[in-house]
Amino acid sequence: MKITGNKILITGGASGIGLGLTERFIRENNTVIICGRRESALQEVVDKFPAVITRVCDLSVEAERIELFNWVSDNHSDLNVLVNNAGIQQWMTIADTDFFQRAKVEITTNIEAPIHLTSLFINLKSLNTIINVTSGLSFVPFTKVPVYSATKAFFHSFTLSAQHLLKSKNIEVIEMVPPALNTDLGGIGLHDAAPPVSDFIASVFQQLKEGKSQLTFGFSEAMVKASPEDLKNAFNRLNVNQG
Numbered sequence: 001m002k003i004t005g006n007k008i009l010i011t012g013g014a015s016g017i018g019l020g021l022t023e024r025f026i027r028e029n030n031t032v033i034i035c036g037r038r039e040s041a042l043q044e045v046v047d048k049f050p051a052v053i054t055r056v057c058d059l060s061v062e063a064e065r066i067e068l069f070n071w072v073s074d075n076h077s078d079l080n081v082l083v084n085n086a087g088i089q090q091w092m093t094i095a096d097t098d099f100f101q102r103a104k105v106e107i108t109t110n111i112e113a114p115i116h117l118t119s120l121f122i123n124l125k126s127l128n129t130i131i132n133v134t135s136g137l138s139f140v141p142f143t144k145v146p147v148y149s150a151t152k153a154f155f156h157s158f159t160l161s162a163q164h165l166l167k168s169k170n171i172e173v174i175e176m177v178p179p180a181l182n183t184d185l186g187g188i189g190l191h192d193a194a195p196p197v198s199d200f201i202a203s204v205f206q207q208l209k210e211g212k213s214q215l216t217f218g219f220s221e222a223m224v225k226a227s228p229e230d231l232k233n234a235f236n237r238l239n240v241n242q243g
Contacts, residue, residue: 001129001172001208007031007079009072011059011117012086013052014041017133017178020197021083024205026051033076035059035068036086059086059113060105069120082121083131084114089148103147110151115158122169129172132159136179136220140234163213172213176204179219 008025012018013034025032026049035057036042042054053076057068072079087110090102114132121127138156141149156175163173181197204215216224226234 001081001131001174001211003205003208004029006081006129007033007076007126008081008083009033009035009076009079009121010083010085011035011114013083014038014045014054017176017181017197017200018083018085019045020201021085022049022052024201028205030081033072033079059117060108062112062116065113065116065120069117072121073124077124078126079121079124080126081129081131082117082127083133084117085131085133086113087133087148087151089145091144092146094146106147107151110148111154111158114155118162122166122171127171129174130162130166131174131176132162133176133178134159136177136216136223138177139220139223139226140231140238143239174208174213174215176215177217177220177224179217 006025008030010018010021010025010032011034013022013032014036018034022032022034022045031051031053032049033053033055034042034045035055037056037058039054039056042056045052046054055068055071058064059068088106090106092099092102096102118130121130132155134156135149135152137145137149138152141153143149156177159173159175163175166173178200181200200217203217207215214224223231223234
């Protein structure tokens with residue numbers, strides 16, 4: 001993937017990793033479009049980076065995903081990069097009375113939405129790159145977030161297939177595999193002790209410049225390289241005293 005001169009759509013681009021990507025891609029002289037559910041959050045990004053283009057969109061709603069694609073097709077038909085970043089993380093147990101309802105929301109946002117967007121945006125003639133944001137938990141689940149971990153494992157598998165299947169359309173598919181970072185994913189304060197987003201962004205951009213198709217950092221790098229025994233041990237360490 002070239003680093004500059006792109007027109008990029010970043011889902012969930014107003015906070016966390018999405019905001020970090022937005023800031024860096026702008027600094028690298030790209031045109032950036034971000035979408036999210038909250039207009040106020042999008043406006044905060046525009047106040048800081050006036051060049052950012054925004055679109056209010058609830059990606060959990062199929063009709064709004066279609067509207068987003070049609071809007072891009074009509075107004076930004078030269079878009080060449082899609083970043084499937086938006087996701088939610090629910091801390092819960094299977095015994096919770098609202099478990100299934102919350103799980104459905106997580107599955108819709110983390111699986112159905114990016115798969116649907118991928119199927120839509122590959123119809124843009126200009127599209128040449130898709131970046132899918134998975135997780136270190138794609139490889140070893142954290143049982144406090146059982147459905148989140150499973151959705152990211154699914155998305156990792158789908159990304160591997162997409163890398164193969166979209167070669168014929170000359171679309172590069174890149175997997176970005178973050179570890180836990182200091183964001184509000186899952187709830188405010190849950191990840192305060194985790195590494196800063198800025199360190200992760202600096203690392204993955206260096207890997208992009210090196211032409212890598214799987215971008216890792218810290219814990220996620222270790223999990224990608226782990227043996228079956230390493231993964232078993234990591235699972236036990238992550239989930240000690242859980243359940």
